[in-house]
Amino acid sequence: NAGVTQTPKFQVLKTGQSMTLQCAQDMNHEYMSWYRQDPGMGLRLIHYSVGAGITDQGEVPNGYNVSRSTTEDFPLRLLSAAPSQTSVYFCASSYIGQRDEKLFFGSGTQLSVL
Amino acid sequence: GDSVTQMEGPVTLSEEAFLTINCTYTATGYPSLFWYVQYPGEGLQLLLKATKADDKGSNKGFEATYRKETTSFHLEKGSVQVSDSAVYFCALGGFYNQGGKLIFGQGTELSVKP
Numbered sequence: 001n002a003g004v005t006q007t008p009k010f011q012v013l014k015t016g017q018s019m020t021l022q023c024a025q026d027m028n029h030e031y032m033s034w035y036r037q038d039p040g041m042g043l044r045l046i047h048y049s050v051g052a053g054i055t056d057q058g059e060v061p062n063g064y065n066v067s068r069s070t071t072e073d074f075p076l077r078l079l080s081a082a083p084s085q086t087s088v089y090f091c092a093s094s095y096i097g098q099r100d101e102k103l104f105f106g107s108g109t110q111l112s113v114l
Numbered sequence: 115g116d117s118v119t120q121m122e123g124p125v126t127l128s129e130e131a132f133l134t135i136n137c138t139y140t141a142t143g144y145p146s147l148f149w150y151v152q153y154p155g156e157g158l159q160l161l162l163k164a165t166k167a168d169d170k171g172s173n174k175g176f177e178a179t180y181r182k183e184t185t186s187f188h189l190e191k192g193s194v195q196v197s198d199s200a201v202y203f204c205a206l207g208g209f210y211n212q213g214g215k216l217i218f219g220q221g222t223e224l225s226v227k228p
Binding site (some may be wrong): 004029031033036040041042044045048050053061081090092093094096097099100101102103105106107108109 | 120157165207208212213
């Protein structure tokens with residue numbers, strides 16, 4: 001039971017570098033999302049998708065891009081990393097349809113931008 | 115906009131003590147309410163949920179009642195254990211056709227001492 005798989009688990013970048021955080025789920029979930037977790041601020045929604053080819057912005061989208069070419073994958077791209085993007089990133093997925101859908105989370109990616 | 119406010123932590127209790135973590139929300143419409151728990155080094159997992167006013171969610175000895183009149187969803191447990199040490203997040207969801215999209219509170223860290 002793989003569930004939601006995130007890679008890498010840890011990453012250190014220099015300011016200005018680019019990278020892609022990978023997220024894959026094997027539950028055929030329509031909904032996928034990316035959150036960042038910062039001390040004292042909870043989890044804040046970056047981007048989300050309700051199906052292949054459909055993406056939308058969350059609360060803190062600036063500096064991040066996403067695409068959804070397949071149901072299974074939802075990569076998060078940092079085009080030019082900044083120290084303010086140092087955080088723990090979580091991918092999460094769920095079905096669409098009920099008002100109380102359970103979100104399934106990956107184990108997170110800890111990113112440091114120097 | 116929609117938001118969730120939790121009591122600040124950390125909360126430190128002795129084993130078998132009574133736990134209350136306060137959560138209040140602001141929302142348009144009729145949201146669903148959730149408690150998620152994050153154990154050290156892991157992603158979040160659903161603890162309990164409620165979809166309408168006066169519903170009580172319960173799981174693993176934890177309970178929370180959806181109070182529309184006070185816009186609250188406080189988490190309670192009668193007797194905590196060391197294994198309950200974790201970060202607890204209150205969240206608001208139930209957005210139409212947006213699957214598991216959630217707005218989280220800032221999280222409350224609970225530490226239970228033997």
